[in-house]
Amino acid sequence: MAIDTTPSVPDALDTPRLSTRDKLVLFVLCAAQFMVALDFSVLNVALPVLGADLGMSQSALQWAVTAFALPSGGFLLLFGRMGDLYGRRKLFLSGLVLFGAASLLATLAWDPASFLAGRALQGLGAAAIVPTGMSLLTTTFPEGPARDRALGISGTLLSLGFTVGMVAGGTLTDTLGWRSTMGLLTLFALIVLPLAPALLPESRTPDRPRLDVPGAITVTGGLLALIYALSTAADHGFGRVDVVAGLVAGLLLLAAFVKVESRSAQPLVSLPMLRRRTVAWGNIGGLVTFSMMSTVVFVLTLYLQEILHLSAFETGLVFGVQGVLSAVAGTYAPRVIGRFGPRRTLVGSLVGQGALIAALLGLDTGHWSVWLATAAVSLASMC
Template identity: 50%
Template sequence: MSTAQAAQAATLHQAPEARPQHLTRRLKVVLAVLLVAQFMLAVDFSILNVALPTIGRGLGFSLSGLQWIATAFALTAAGFTLFLGRIGDLAGRKKMFIGSIALLGLSSLVGGLATTPGVLLAARVAQGLATAAATPAGLSLLTTAFPEGPLRQKALGVNGALMSAGFTTGAILGGALTDLLSWRWAFFINVPVALAVVVVAPAVIKESRPTERPRLDLPGALTVTGGLLAFVYGLTQAGDHGWTSGHALLGLGLGVALLAAFFLIERTVAQPLVPLRTLGRRNVAWGNVLGLLAFVTETSLVYLLTLYLQDTLGFSPLAAGVTFGVLGGGTVVGGLLAPRVIAKTTLLTPLVAGALIQAAATAALVFLGTTTGPSLALLLPATFIGGIGNMLVIVGFMVTATSGLPDAEQGLATGLASMSQQVGITMGTPIMSAVVTATTAGAVTPSAIHHGVTVAIAVNAALVLLAAVLAAVFLRPRGTARRGRALA
C-alpha cells in the first residue's frame, strides 16, 4: 500500500466527529482569521512597489539605496521561512502565528512613522521576519484544522485565491493610497488588521505542534537560511546590475555552496531540519518545484506588464495598478474552481491543465502592440484567463505538497511550500528584469522597452510550459488514477 493510500485509509477510519463534512461555525471563524492574515501578508509583497519613487523623495533615499526598500523585505521573508517554520513546530504554531502578526503590526506602525532611511529599512526587515514566521505557521494551522480531503482542498483553494489576489491588490492599493493620501498609509493599513487578528485568534485557534518535539538542527538551519539569503541577494543584484555583476555572482555562488552544504548536513544529523525521506516524496519534491515556477512566472508577469503599461503605453502608476484587477479576478475564479476540479478528477489535472492554460494566455501577450486600444483588448482577457490557470496550479501545488503527511510533518511541509512561494515571488522579478536588460542593451525608449518586455514574456511562457511537462512526467499517478488522489 502506498503512503497516500495508507493516509487515506487512516482518514476513512477516523470517527465521524473528527472528520466534519461541512464548515462548522468555529471552522468558519478559524478560516476567516487565517485568510485575512494571509491576504495581508500577500498584499505586503507588492503594496510599496509603485510608491518607491515617492518614498525615496520623501526620506532622501539615494537611487541605489531605493531598491533596498523591497530587497530588505524580500530577503528576510524568503530566507528565514524554513527556519522559523521549524521554530513554530517547536514553540507552538499558534504562538508563532499570533506573535508574528503582532510583530507585523508593530513594524508597520514604525515604518509608517519613519523619518529616516535607516528606520524604514529596519521596519521592512522586521516585516519580512514577521512574514517568514506567520506564513508557514498560518498554513500549518489551516492544514491541521481541516482534515485531508474536500474541506482542506476548499480551504487551500480560497487561501490560494486570496494570496494571489492580495499580490495584485497590493499594486492597486499602493497606487491609490500613495496618490490619494500618502505612502505612509501603505504601512498604516496593516495596523488595524493585525490588531484584529491578534485579538480574535487566541479565542478561536487551537494550538498545534508535533506530539514529539524534535531538537533544532542548528547547523542545518544556519546553512539553509544563509544559503537562501545569499541566493536571493544574488538574484536581486542580477536583476539590477546584470548576471555578470560581481555582487550577483558572489551571492549566487555562495548561496549554491551553502545550500549544497545544507543537504550534506541533512544526510548525517540525527534529527534533520528537513528529513530527506520527506523531501524525497514525489508529491513534496515536485509539488514544490511546480509551486516555485507558478510564483516565479505570474508575479514577474505583473512586473513586466507594469513596465509595458507605464513605459510603452504611458499609463500612470494608479491606472496600471487598476488594470491588474482583471488578473486578480481571474485568480479568485481559479481558486474557487480548483477544489472542484481536484474532487472530480485527480491532483494532476489542475497542475497540468492550469499550467497549459497559463502558458497559452501568457504566450498570447507576446503580440501586445504599442497602441492602447488593441493592446488592452488582448491584455485584459489574456491576464484573466492566465490568472485562472495560475491559480489552478497554485492550489494543486499546495494540496499536492501537503497531502499524505501526518500532522507532525505538516509544519515542515507547509514551511517548504511557504519557502517555495516566497522564493518564487522574490526570484521572478530579477530574472525577468535581467532578460529585459539584456534584450534592450540599456535603451529606455518606449519601443525598446516594448521589445524587451515581449522577449521576457516569451521566456515566462516557456517556464510555465516547462511546469506542465514536469507535472505530467513526474507526478503522473502510478497505477490506476483515482479521483482526488494524493500523489506520494
C-alpha cells in the first residue's frame, strides 16, 4: 500500500528561506536517515554473490537481513526513550559511530560470523539513529512551514533510499563486488560524523520522564524472541524446541508489556492511542504489507539470479522499477484516500497486493517470468 507521508507543501511566499546552518543541519539528519534506508535494500541483490564468497548456504542468507532487523526493530522504542532522557544528540552520535564501525566490519568480514556480527551492530546503530534523528529534526526546526519543509525533504529521501539501494547495490556488486555495498555505508558514516557534533544542538525532554524499564525489557525481549523464532522456523520448521520457546516467550513478554504499559504513569507507548480504530487498522495494514513485501523481495532476489541467471545489476533494475512506481503512487494516494476514505483504500490496497503477489505463483524457468515478476511487484508496491 503506497501512503504519501510527505506533509503538504506551503505556499512558496510563506515558506521561509533556510539559513546556511539550517541547510547543513538538514543535510546531516537527512543523510543519516538516507543511509539507514539504503542499508535496508543495498545488500539484497548482492546476497547470492555474498553467500558464494563467504560460504553461506541459501537458508543461512536470510540472516544477512534478519541480523540487521532483529536489533533495529527490537531496540527502537528503548533507544527513542533513552534519547529523550539522556540527550538525543548524544545518542544520535553514538549510533553514527557504531553504525560506521559496524559497516567497516561487514565490509572486511572474513567469515559468516564476522559479517553477521557487523550486520547486527549496524541494526543496533540504526535503532539509535532513526528515532533520535527524527526528534532532532522536529526540535531543530520550529513548527510551521520550516518544519513541514524539513519533514518533506526527509520523507522523500527515506523513500528514495530504498529504491537507490536496490539499483546501487546491483551496480556496485557487478562492478566492485558485494563488499562495496557495505563500504558505501561506511563512506556515508564518515561523511556525516565529522559534521554532526558541531551542527546538532543537544535536545532532551524538559520534564525528564522516567525510563520505563519494565516496559523496555518486555517489549524489546518480546520482539527479539518473536523475530528470532519466525526467522529460525523459516529454516527448520516450527517443531524445533528453540522456535516454540521463542514464540511462547515472545507472546508472553508482549502480553506483559501491554499490562505494564496500562499501569505505567509514563509508558513507552500510549495504549489509548493504539486502540484508536484508524491507528489500529493502519498498523495492521503496515505489518501485513511490510512482512509480505520484505519476504517477496528476498525470495525474488534469489529466484532472479539463481534460477533466471540475471546479473545483480539487472536484478537491481527490476526492484528499481518497483521503487519508482511506488513513489509515483504515493503522490496520488491522498486523492484516493480523500475520495474513497481510509478504510476502503486500505482494504482495497491489501486485496490488490494479495492478488498481485499470488500471481507470482505462475513463475517458472522461462525468461518471460522476468516481466511477470517486474509487473507483479511493481504494481503491488503501488497499492
